[in-house]
Amino acid sequence: MYIKLDNEFSLVQTVKLGEVVLPYIGIGAEGHGAPSFRLWVSRLLLAEGRKSISFPINATIVKTGGGHLVLVPSETHRVLKVVVPSRRSKILSVQPTTAEVYPFKVYQSPCGSLGVWAGALIVVPVGKAVRVEWERLIKKFRPPVRGISIIYPDNTMHEEVLPDED
Amino acid sequence: MKIEKIAVKHKDKFPYIEIGRFGSKPSLLVWVSGRLIRDGHIFFPVKGRIVKTEKGSFVLKASDDYITHCVEIVDANRNGLPVIWKVEPPMAEVYEYTYAPGTTTGALISVPSGETVWVCWRKGGGWQEGISVITPEGKYYEVEGLKDREEVEEIRRLVGG
Numbered sequence: 001m002y003i004k005l006d007n008e009f010s011l012v013q014t015v016k017l018g019e020v021v022l023p024y025i026g027i028g029a030e031g032h033g034a035p036s037f038r039l040w041v042s043r044l045l046l047a048e049g050r051k052s053i054s055f056p057i058n059a060t061i062v063k064t065g066g067g068h069l070v071l072v073p074s075e076t077h078r079v080l081k082v083v084v085p086s087r088r089s090k091i092l093s094v095q096p097t098t099a100e101v102y103p104f105k106v107y108q109s110p111c112g113s114l115g116v117w118a119g120a121l122i123v124v125p126v127g128k129a130v131r132v133e134w135e136r137l138i139k140k141f142r143p144p145v146r147g148i149s150i151i152y153p154d155n156t157m158h159e160e161v162l163p164d165e166d
Numbered sequence: 167m168k169i170e171k172i173a174v175k176h177k178d179k180f181p182y183i184e185i186g187r188f189g190s191k192p193s194l195l196v197w198v199s200g201r202l203i204r205d206g207h208i209f210f211p212v213k214g215r216i217v218k219t220e221k222g223s224f225v226l227k228a229s230d231d232y233i234t235h236c237v238e239i240v241d242a243n244r245n246g247l248p249v250i251w252k253v254e255p256p257m258a259e260v261y262e263y264t265y266a267p268g269t270t271t272g273a274l275i276s277v278p279s280g281e282t283v284w285v286c287w288r289k290g291g292g293w294q295e296g297i298s299v300i301t302p303e304g305k306y307y308e309v310e311g312l313k314d315r316e317e318v319e320e321i322r323r324l325v326g327g
């Protein structure tokens with residue numbers, strides 16, 4: 001598997017400001033474990049005392065005026081979380097082009113010396129497959145490997161490595 | 167960071183507190199009512215209001231209708247931008263002080279009793295922003311990455327509850 005569909009549970013944390021309590025999950029892990037961004041989570045997704053979120057999830061991501069991202073339930077869209085495990089990796093493109101992509105990074109050590117995985121939250125309409133084009137650098141001084149992964153609505157994957165352009 | 171207490175000094179029997187440092191002088195000097203002193207200190211939040219005299223001195227007077235908090239933003243910025251750029255509610259009376267440039271900025275904030283104070287700040291040259299909230303009971307909350315109360319309310323509306 002060249003690309004990983006991350007379906008691990010993400011623990012919901014909260015920001016408390018007096019009477020205001022806002023639930024969120026930290027997405028990604030950059031320098032010393034700091035998340036790439038906070039994804040605020042609607043309470044409708046935390047019904048019945050749920051304290052974690054797992055992807056894929058039937059929801060969509062709403063962007064506020066201040067640029068914050070809020071995960072809200074949706075019957076028409078779903079959110080996938082994908083990462084490309086490698087020493088260094090990149091997500092080159094995502095299709096369909098209407099898909100919303102929110103990239104993040106996962107450092108494998110506090111400063112990323114042991115690898116930086118590229119990841120993304122992808123919002124797509126329910127029932128649509130997603131085609132992710134990626135690039136992985138496996139060994140230093142070797143050309144990166146490029147490939148595509150197609151994620152179907154039932155979360156099965158078809159992957160293939162693209163031939164070298166040289 | 168919330169300041170819990172400040173030691174009271176005396177000059178010709180008149181009590182005062184000095185906060186911050188500007189060269190060899192304190193950044194802010196406030197004369198205080200003897201009724202507010204406990205064990206030689208002023209404990210925050212204190213039931214009192216800061217008023218400015220005709221000659222420009224500041225006096226912390228005892229009052230049941232007002233409450234005064236003391237907040238400090240540590241590791242503030244050096245580039246001259248205001249560290250505390252917004253305080254809510256709008257009727258809050260803010261008296262700022264600083265230590266050496268680039269270290270810490272603080273403020274004494276007087277608000278009507280029962281009001282929650284929202285302090286919006288920027289530091290590190292403006293790239294790091296956050297909010298400090300102090301409840302009327304003196305509970306202090308701080309969060310980075312949020313700009314102001316409107317932004318919090320917008321997220322709250324989407325999150326629900």
